[in-house]
Amino acid sequence: MYQIKAKILFNEKIISGHYKMCLYAPGIAREAKPGQFVHIRIKDGYDPLLRRPFSIHRCEGEKIEILYKVVGRGTEFLSRKKTGNEIDTLGPLGQGFKISPDLKKIVLVAGGMGIAPLYFLAEKLNRENILILLGAESKGKILYLENLKNLNVKVQIATEDGSQGYKGLLSEFFFHLLKENSQIDLVCACGPIPMLKKIAQLSLKYKIPCQVSLEQRMGCGIGVCLGCTIKGKSSYLRVCSDGPVFQANQIRWKEER
Amino acid sequence: MYQIKAKILFNEKIISGHYKMCLYAPGIAREAKPGQFVHIRIKDGYDPLLRRPFSIHRCEGEKIEILYKVVGRGTEFLSRKKTGNEIDTLGPLGQGFKISPDLKKIVLVAGGMGIAPLYFLAEKLNRENILILLGAESKGKILYLENLKNLNVKVQIATEDGSQGYKGLLSEFFFHLLKENSQIDLVCACGPIPMLKKIAQLSLKYKIPCQVSLEQRMGCGIGVCLGCTIKGKSSYLRVCSDGPVFQANQIRWKEER
Amino acid sequence: MNINLKSKLGRISLNNPVLVAAGTFGFGEEYTALINLNKLGGIITKTVTLEPRKGNPPPRLTETPAGLLNAIGLENPGIDVFLKEKLPFLSQFEAALIVNIAGEKEEDYLTLAERLNEKERIDALEINISCPNVKEKGLIFGTDPGRTFLLVKKLREVTNIPLIIKLTPNVTDISEIAQAAQEAGAEALSLINTVLGMSIDVETRRPKLGNITGGLSGPAIRPIAVRMVRDTFQKVSLPIIGMGGITCSEDALEFILTGASAVAVGTANFIDPSTALRIVEGIKEYMQRKGIENFEDLIGWLENSV
Amino acid sequence: MNINLKSKLGRISLNNPVLVAAGTFGFGEEYTALINLNKLGGIITKTVTLEPRKGNPPPRLTETPAGLLNAIGLENPGIDVFLKEKLPFLSQFEAALIVNIAGEKEEDYLTLAERLNEKERIDALEINISCPNVKEKGLIFGTDPGRTFLLVKKLREVTNIPLIIKLTPNVTDISEIAQAAQEAGAEALSLINTVLGMSIDVETRRPKLGNITGGLSGPAIRPIAVRMVRDTFQKVSLPIIGMGGITCSEDALEFILTGASAVAVGTANFIDPSTALRIVEGIKEYMQRKGIENFEDLIGWLENSV
Ligand SMILES: Cc1cc2nc3c(=O)[nH]c(=O)nc-3n(C[C@H](O)[C@H](O)[C@H](O)COP(=O)(O)OP(=O)(O)OC[C@H]3O[C@@H](n4cnc5c(N)ncnc54)[C@H](O)[C@@H]3O)c2cc1C
Ligand SMILES: Cc1cc2nc3c(=O)[nH]c(=O)nc-3n(C[C@H](O)[C@H](O)[C@H](O)COP(=O)(O)OP(=O)(O)OC[C@H]3O[C@@H](n4cnc5c(N)ncnc54)[C@H](O)[C@@H]3O)c2cc1C
Ligand SMILES: Cc1cc2nc3c(=O)[nH]c(=O)nc-3n(C[C@H](O)[C@H](O)[C@H](O)COP(=O)(O)O)c2cc1C
Ligand SMILES: Cc1cc2nc3c(=O)[nH]c(=O)nc-3n(C[C@H](O)[C@H](O)[C@H](O)COP(=O)(O)O)c2cc1C
Numbered sequence A, B: 001m002y003q004i005k006a007k008i009l010f011n012e013k014i015i016s017g018h019y020k021m022c023l024y025a026p027g028i029a030r031e032a033k034p035g036q037f038v039h040i041r042i043k044d045g046y047d048p049l050l051r052r053p054f055s056i057h058r059c060e061g062e063k064i065e066i067l068y069k070v071v072g073r074g075t076e077f078l079s080r081k082k083t084g085n086e087i088d089t090l091g092p093l094g095q096g097f098k099i100s101p102d103l104k105k106i107v108l109v110a111g112g113m114g115i116a117p118l119y120f121l122a123e124k125l126n127r128e129n130i131l132i133l134l135g136a137e138s139k140g141k142i143l144y145l146e147n148l149k150n151l152n153v154k155v156q157i158a159t160e161d162g163s164q165g166y167k168g169l170l171s172e173f174f175f176h177l178l179k180e181n182s183q184i185d186l187v188c189a190c191g192p193i194p195m196l197k198k199i200a201q202l203s204l205k206y207k208i209p210c211q212v213s214l215e216q217r218m219g220c221g222i223g224v225c226l227g228c229t230i231k232g233k234s235s236y237l238r239v240c241s242d243g244p245v246f247q248a249n250q251i252r253w254k255e256e257r
Numbered sequence C, D: 001m002n003i004n005l006k007s008k009l010g011r012i013s014l015n016n017p018v019l020v021a022a023g024t025f026g027f028g029e030e031y032t033a034l035i036n037l038n039k040l041g042g043i044i045t046k047t048v049t050l051e052p053r054k055g056n057p058p059p060r061l062t063e064t065p066a067g068l069l070n071a072i073g074l075e076n077p078g079i080d081v082f083l084k085e086k087l088p089f090l091s092q093f094e095a096a097l098i099v100n101i102a103g104e105k106e107e108d109y110l111t112l113a114e115r116l117n118e119k120e121r122i123d124a125l126e127i128n129i130s131c132p133n134v135k136e137k138g139l140i141f142g143t144d145p146g147r148t149f150l151l152v153k154k155l156r157e158v159t160n161i162p163l164i165i166k167l168t169p170n171v172t173d174i175s176e177i178a179q180a181a182q183e184a185g186a187e188a189l190s191l192i193n194t195v196l197g198m199s200i201d202v203e204t205r206r207p208k209l210g211n212i213t214g215g216l217s218g219p220a221i222r223p224i225a226v227r228m229v230r231d232t233f234q235k236v237s238l239p240i241i242g243m244g245g246i247t248c249s250e251d252a253l254e255f256i257l258t259g260a261s262a263v264a265v266g267t268a269n270f271i272d273p274s275t276a277l278r279i280v281e282g283i284k285e286y287m288q289r290k291g292i293e294n295f296e297d298l299i300g301w302l303e304n305s306v
């Protein structure tokens, strides 16, 4: 775990409202595992006050990348940072995906920004073994398709308005896939809670192991404040240090909305 | 009085830590009088929370200029604004210098940033009738000498370290001038409180009318909150609306430090 | 959709639920150059006292994180000047007119109320029993339910004007004081006044305020204010004017959904004089979006389950 | 110049006056990866209770202007796990070790104190009578001088460990509670715990915290905390640990010049884990600049005239 002032190597818009930032962070790049995150101090002062967590999206040599969407003050400010600025970065944090090398068919389910950690995961796995399901509202909002094609992995798409691929929710699409295909060894999912809930419940029903990457408002990011908990089966779980990646059966899905 | 989103036409460093900003503000430019100020919202959000007051330093056509020194978070942020940004500006505010046209010898005493409003005043007066005294720590910190020379006014200088002009405090220099010269009709001064106090007390002693431009932390800037008061002879006076320019004899100098 | 923004605080009718808070709008004169006062739901005046008050020594303001610390000390020209010079001006607007008063002792409040009693144009008196910046006993009323009860009761006897009691947050249980005010016949409650605070300049080793301590306002105190509105709304049936750190319609709606029947904008007037009018528009837009026609249906409209 | 940073809180000796506040540093394990715990003046643990506590339903945190609203609900593994798993780890550092405890009723506090009594390495107990986030009676002790007195008195009888009483700001007069703690034999006081607050998401119309209300911390509350340190310092002679919104050495010095003998860093640990250590350096630099050799000369070192 490192706390460093990371230099911004670039910070570019990829599609409207979505950005990719590359940081020079050798220690973090060396240690990071797919599913882990960094906790970033957007700026000095107290507006915003707290750090903001972002999944590590890629590591290359001494560099890490994050992929983020502007949703509020913090990410808005982040999007205006310039190459050469330094940014206080804490990481790598949390528990990533745990994948045994003998798994032959892994489905990665990415809703919207969910692609951020799953792309990193895809890079680390054997391309042959994975299928990526991407969900978005519409064609124009599909993130990262080009890069995935370059990665040479199988990708299938669902859009809510049907402008590309399956028409409907990603979880419905996933349900069809499950029904047709009983050979899945593992599902790894990241995206909005309602989607994750359905993916998890379907996987559990079909008895397929499933790992999900969850989000929660964070304080410390390192397991100290007990502020980022979610309801687990027997006790509260810290998203920052027990997760953000959990086994789907650890979570009490009924109480998530 | 206008509240407008003024476009920044330029925002340049003039010497280390000191900046000049030019705003497109037709209404304010039309009405502004020397000694008045604008109240600027540095940025949205709450860090900093309040507006910041700056003397109007020049008006030209539909543009106004302010001259400012970086002393804290607000001015630091201001210095990073770019041409084309818009900035919420309220003004012109307050009471300016009041000068009857028949005065023949007016001395303008400017300590440091005090030149900001006095330059505007100098521009509006008959060049022949004025003498400007500029005070600074050292030669390198004298503000605005070039422009004053272009204005074609008499300028005399005092530096604390003697690197240019008189060696010593501006108020001492002023004292020498007073002793040599009994023909002064009016003194207009702006600068740090200890300097103003001495200039005011000397002027009063020599029975020369004196107007001073004062500063105080401001809330509303328009006379409502009663937050910016200073001690006047009989009651508290609001710097924002009873001033910022006061007759020296309105102020209870003993209690200023 | 036909949006109806009217709100009632007991007998007080408001064209819309957005007021300006005492001491942050003076007596209205200065702001006429910047905004249309007719569009405000109501104007609460600077506190008026029996005698003119000079206020506290400067500095009277200092900024704190997301907050403003003030120690004005109730500087005001006194009731005579108010009646002669300020009231006629204020009387010309459509906004509800609420006159805030404070006294050093009970009789001061009573005399003030009597002198304001006859003035038709005044919609209500706001009774400031909560100013933290005066050395006299002002605050004592506001921290003691018994004294609050007695004061309001006596005021109720000398005047028929609706009485709004302005409460201090500097108490263990604000709902106790609120209850006392209710039992004594108050029409409505205003909360919160500023939170006691202080700040030091560590270089000069002096307090940043001439009065040493002051009252904290602004966004910093909003969560405290919302919580106190909740405590009060749960235990007391009087309508509430919510205030404390409101800067935009979302902030205002936090108070309204929690139970406030109206809101007042304070410190934000200094930052952006158009805040109150922007909030009126923002509430309208919210009601449109949520399909609510009558403002009063927003009051306390929180989801039950959490 | 030879700067001496040592400070004393009654019988408790600190290598330097900068501690980390309860609940913001866990039991120290996580921070060892980031900072040298030996350089802290002291570590105050997360509150420990008799039984393990699950804490409140999520969400437990939300940001407010310059503040953090939390409703953790004293989640902790209970005294047994603390003694077995946490204490040995914490015992290895040079920083003073202060164990924060809370109970639902008097006997809980007494049992906890007895069980911690024998542990040589513990420098003091911090008695949390001020947590706003538990549904039980915790808060009642802290808002009532009589109950505070009785609790501290009984604790004083069952243990010889120095007792630091942690006070709540959610009271009309904090110095009253402080006085009660002093009379009952407390060694020192910690103030302030968080300020009760709440916040609403106006789109979902739900409170932003699972527990509805929470405790406000961070820079927003600093002026309130400094003011309470002043009230207490003026009326009570016990040494004070000041806390509430401290993020840098200037903030810390505000408390110290006002009368605190030590400070604790809370929320700022989350923002920058090196905050406490930077403050130690900043205080040293300030003393050098002001020509003060002994830290204790800084305590209450305000200019008399204002
Ligand atoms: C482990 C983890 C990994 C994440 N990875 C990414 C990522 O790779 N890319 C990305 O774009 N975002 C990611 N997020 C979410 C990201 O942290 C938030 O979008 C960001 O903190 C919002 O900051 P803001 O100041 O812009 O928004 P705010 O102004 O703080 O909030 C705007 C809105 O977003 C909601 N929100 C803010 N933070 C969170 C949060 N942590 N969880 C849920 N809702 C929140 C708020 O409730 C509010 O409605 C991740 C979050 C976690 C916990
Ligand atoms: C009528 C008027 C006209 C002014 N004209 C100019 C001008 O033309 N050019 C210029 O550079 N500055 C001018 N000032 C001062 C300017 O407003 C402050 O420097 C500015 O507000 C500082 O903001 P900040 O956020 O950078 O500093 P902060 O971080 O707020 O404060 C930094 C330091 O400056 C002190 N300070 C801040 N504001 C004031 C103030 N209003 N009065 C006294 N001390 C203060 C603070 O106490 C603190 O020590 C004027 C002030 C007034 C009242
Ligand atoms: C500068 C200033 C002056 C104030 N004067 C008064 C006053 O005279 N009477 C009063 O009842 N409240 C006064 N208040 C309190 C406000 O009316 C309001 O209750 C408080 O500021 C909280 O709202 P805000 O956070 O929106 O400012 C004053 C507040 C400020 C900031
Ligand atoms: C997330 C969080 C958890 C806390 N938990 C405790 C606790 O368990 N016991 C306690 O006495 N105080 C607790 N506090 C209060 C802090 O110790 C401190 O008194 C308060 O936060 C004010 O300091 P700050 O503004 O520097 O955070 C907690 C504060 C926060 C923010």
Ligand code: FES
Pocket: A217, A218, A219, A220, A221, A222, A223, A224, A225, A226, A227, A228, A229, A238, A239, A240, A241
């Ligand atoms: S963010 Fe603090 S424990 Fe997870």
Ligand code: FES
Pocket: B217, B218, B219, B220, B221, B222, B223, B224, B225, B226, B227, B228, B229, B238, B239, B240, B241
């Ligand atoms: S700043 Fe408000 S009265 Fe001057």
